[in-house]
Amino acid sequence: MTPDTDRGRGILSPADRAYLLGEADMEHEQSKRNAEARIRGRITDAILDFGILVHHLKKKDRRQVFDTDDERFMDGLTAMLSFAYIGMRESGGEFGHALEPAVRKAEEVHAADMLGQAVSVDVQFDVETEVETAVDDVAVAIDAGKPVTPAELFSVMVGSDVLEDVDEVTLQLSDEADEDGLLKEDEFVAHVADYLDAELRWLPYNRVKVLVET
Template identity: 45%
Template sequence: MDRAERPRGVLSPADRAYLRGETTFESDQSERNARARIRDRVLAGLYDADLLADALSERDRELVFEKHVGDDSEGVRALIAVLAFLYRGAEDAGLDFGTLLEEGVSRAEADRNVAASVEFDVHREPLDADRLTRKLRRTGSLTLSELAYLREADDVSLDRLLDRYATDVEAEKADDDWVQAKMTSF
C-alpha cells in the first residue's frame, strides 16, 4: 500500500510526515504538542491491541494478515518493525521481552486449546564492518541486518563485497531473496 495513500492508523498522515522529517512546525510548542499527541496515540494503540486480540473475529484477522500482509514485503517489514518497536519498548519499561513474548504466544495458543512453550534467547555482538567482512569470508553469508549495516557503513563498499562473495542462485530463489533483502534497511 502506498504510504501516501494509507488511511489513518495509530498515526495520522500529518504524524507520519512529521516523523519522516517532511514537516516542520512554526514553534517549539507546536512540535511538543504534536509529539505528545503521537505518544498518546501509541499508548492508545497498545491498549487497542488487547481488544483486537480478544474481540476481532478470526476471519477478519485472517483477512488482514493473509490478504494484506502475507504476500506484501512492506507488510512483512511492518510486522518486523512492530516486533522491534515492542522489543525496545519492553526494555524501556524495564520488562523482559522474552517473558512478554512467551505470555503472548501462550495467550494466542490457549485460544486454540493448546499449551505452548517459548524459547527466546538474544545473543548480542557489536556490528562493525571488519568483523562482518571476516564473517562473510568465513561463512559466505550474513543476516539481513548485517547486510543493512554494511550497506550503510562508510568504510565498506557493499557492491564490492557482493561482487566478491555473491553466489549464483536459481532465478526464483533470487527473486525471493531480493524481496527479503529489500525489507531490512537501517
Template identity: 30%
Template sequence: MGEKTAGNGDRPRGVLTPEDRAYLAGETDYEYSQSEINARRRIRERIYHSLLDGHYLFTALDSRDCWQIFDPRHQPRLVEDEDDESVSRGMAYADEYTEEEWSRMKKALEGWLALIYSGVEEPPLLGQEVFASLVEGGIRQVIENQNCLLDEFDLTIETQRDVSDDELLDMFETGESLTNDELVHLFKHDLIGGDDLLNSIEGRSETVRTDYTDDDSSK
C-alpha cells in the same frame, strides 16, 4: 487499468494520520517548536492507547477477523486508470501480496516488535525477560482463546550489533548511545567498571525522565 499500491500518502488514518507520517518521515516540519512538541505528545498518546486496545482486538475479534487482517485477499489495493486521470480511483483485490507489499508488511510488523522491545528494554520496564514473557503470554493467549493444539513452542533469538569490543568501547568513551545489553557486555568483559555501568544506566534513566518532564511542562 494499472495497479498502484497505496503508499503513505494514500493510506487512510491508522494509529498515525497522513500528516503524522509525513512529519516522522521528515517530509514536513513544524514552524514552532511548541507545535512539534504537541504533535509528538499526540502521537505518543495514540500509540499508547492503541497498545491498550490490543487486548480488545484479540479477545473480541473472531479468529477469522484476525487472519483476514493479514490476508492479502482482504486488503484493498488502490488502482487508477493510467490513461485517463479523470477516471475515479477504485479498489481492487489480489490473491497474494506483491513483493513490495510483503516487504512493507514485514517491515511494519518488525517495527511494532522493535517498538515494544525498545520500550521494555529501556526504563521503566527494564530487561529482556519482560519482552520474552510478553511473547510467551501472547502465544499462550492464542492457544487458550483459539483452542490451538500446541504442546510446546521454543523460540531462541540470538542477535547483536555487528561491532567489535574495541568499537563498542570507543563508542562508550565518546559518549555515543549504547543499549543496556551492550553496556553489560562491556562490563562482563572487564572493559568498563561497575561504577561506569551503573552511572551510564542511571544517566539514561534520568534522560528519559527529563525528556518526559520537558514535554509535560509545556502542556
C-alpha cells in the same frame, strides 16, 4: 520503498507520518512538542486497543487482515515487533515477559479452536548478541570517509546523530548476499537511500556511495 504518508489513518494520521518523516514544517517548538505528545498518546492507546482486538475482533476479520501478500504488511509486522523490543529494552523491561505468555496463550487458543484439543506449550525466547563494531568506531570511519558495512551503518542510524552532518557514506557490500537477513543488501541500500533522501553511486569492488542531501 518510500513510506506512503497518504494512507488511511492507522496509529498515525497522515499528518503524523509527514511530521516524523520530516515532510511537515513546524516553525514553533511548542507545535513540535504537541505533535510528539499526540503521537505518544496514540501509540499507547493503540497498544491498549489490542486487548480488545484479540478478544473481540471476529475470526473472519482477523484472517482477512493477515491474508495478504503485500510485502509492506510483513515489513510492518517486523517493524512493529522491533519497536516493541527496542522500547522494552530501553525501559529495562524484558521482551520475553510479554512474548512468551502471548505465544503460549495464542497456541492454546488455536489448538482448542482448530483441533479441539488442549495442549501444553513450552515457549523459550533467547537472544545472544556479540559486539562486532562500536558505534563510536563506525562514526570515526564514516567521518574519515572509510567504507562501512550495511550492518555498521544501521547501528548509527537508530538513536544516533552521527549522520546529521555527513554528506556521504561509502558502503562495502559483501560478495555474497545474506539470504538469512530480513533484507538483502541491495534492498537495504535502497531503503537507506529513501530514508536519508540520498542518491546512490555504485562503485567498483562491490561498493556504493550514499550521497546525502544536506
